[in-house]
Amino acid sequence: MSVEATKATSLSSDTETLVVKDWKNPVIYAVLALVATLLIGLRAPQATISLGISDGVSWFSAEPLRINPQTYGWVASALMLALTLYSLVTAKAGKTLGKWVAPLFWLLFATGLLVWAVGSTASPSLSLVSLLNGAVLLSVPMIFGSMGGLLCERSGVVNIAIEGQLLLGAFSAVLVGSLTKSPWAGLVAAMVGGMLVSALLAVFAIKYLVDQVIVGVVVNVLVSGLTGFFFTRVLEPNASVLNSAPKLPAFAIPGLSEIPVLGPVLFNQNVLVYIMYIVVATIWFALNKTRWGLRTRAVGEHPKAADTLGVNVNRLRATNVLLAGAVAGMGGAFFTLVSVSSFNSDMTAGQGYIALAALIFGRWTPIGALSAALLFGFSLNLQFVLSILGTSVPTELLAMLPYLVTIFAVAGLVGRSRGPAAVGIPYVKE
Known part of the structure; x- marks a missing residue:
């Protein structure tokens, strides 16, 4: 037997015995x-x-x-x-x-x-429809936020600023909605507010190559401080004029809303929920079936190869980051145009970070992120339901429930997640 054959046999044997x-x-x-x-x-x-x-x-x-x-x-x-x-x-x-x-x-x-x-609980009776309906409704901002994060990260840009996008979206929605007495104008303003946050992220992360995680955290703190200041100084003293927006309408879809269990949950909702369905379906189709989606995935996985084929990497990244801000801003509108009609400081309560966890949990896919956000919405609704029913579980533990689920997801306890290969890495054209 030749030396090469002996080495190959030895290598094959070593490979077979190497079990992780x-x-x-x-x-x-x-x-x-x-x-x-x-x-x-x-x-x-x-x-x-x-x-x-x-x-x-x-x-x-x-x-x-x-x-x-x-x-x-x-x-x-x-x-x-x-x-x-x-x-x-x-x-x-x-x-x-x-x-x-x-x-x-x-x-x-x-x-x-x-x-x-x-x-x-003291009264162990529960409506499955009410439980699921509340879960869908509470998951709306997290779904919009995770879709915004998806557009950024599939392009190669880490979006820690989802919390800021939601918060400024909520602030812009209530301000413009109150002034115009139109919830639709408030929804558009929420999208613009999210895009403003995205513009900051794009300028510093893409143009000036600042660490994307640090930029996201700083932007969140900046938005929290600014909205808190304007709430205290402007909105609160003039609440009847500037902090009382009309709500977006809700309606049932004939026929579909009469399907047992799922009908009232999915098809008797606020209009923002129906917009959410359209947004998720559109992003899925665009990412998987269009040239834009192919290019987006390319700049997220191998930007140099995409550049070689004629794709302007940084321009596409900047465009997608702005688009992500508009999507996440609609999630912020939930807080002030659907849930309540007024703004409060830091009312998003960390849901932007949970949306980021949903994105990771969902393996950077639209359907996966949607499913994960629904899970987090279910856990968020569950604490309210159990509190009303009078469970013996401590209220402090119930308040921790959504965040415990988030930690489990991010820690990879449901399987390994691999993000886009170039995410978080600035691209400099040689």
Whole structure:
């Protein structure tokens, strides 16, 4: 046997014996499955949960679903333990877990905790339609914010400034909406406000090559300070004139709104929710089916190659950052044209950062970011619902719930996420 063949055989043998074992998720699953067994299994509440499913539909009537927390708790715990054992065996063999494992495990864990929490309330009855409807509505600013972040980051620009875009969008919407008495003018002003924040981000990050993360944080602090100052000095003393915008209208879509459960949730909403559907669908189509989308993905992955093919990298990045600001600004309009009719200091309450987490959780795809934002909206709504029902869970823990979910997502506990290769790296044409 030749020397080359011997080396090739040795290299092949070494490659075959090199097995990378990832124990992170199996260990996490083991801990959470143990917690679930002790909590939702052994300490499941006695009361039966009543889950209404026929609200909001005139022609459909059904008895509420009855859920026994003890039965569901033990079934969920057993399935989580089985998934944990499967993940341990798979990790020991050096194989990759199937993509279905993480979603199924987290679904069981989340629904198990939900059943346990609702079952421990003073009145364990819940409307599924109301719960989902609130989740969709509260997720609107995060969905718009994550779409804005998607447009930036698929172009190669880190968008930490989503919080500032939402906040200035909310401020601009209430100011212009109050002056013109038109919620539509307020919505346009919100888009302009978001674009102003994006313009700052684009100038410093793209033109002057300042670190994009630092620019985003500074812009957020600047917008927070400016809107807080003008709220105290201008809006609050003249609240009836400058801080009382009319709300955007809401309406039901005939036919679709009569679909049981999903109809009232998806098709009996505020007009901003319908705009959100259009925005998400448009961004998905544009990114995947158009020349602009191909170029956007190219400058986010390999800007030098895109430049070689004639794409003006920095111009496209700047354009997409401005477009992202308009999209995120519409999310800011939710706070002052849908939720309430007035502005308060820092009323976005960190939802821009949660939107960024949704983008990461959703693996930088429109549908993934949408799904993640809906999950965060559900967790945000859940704390309000459980507080109203009078759960024994401490209110401080409920207030932490959306942010705990965010930390889990960003930490990669639902799988690895790989962003665009050139994101955060300024491009200088040679």
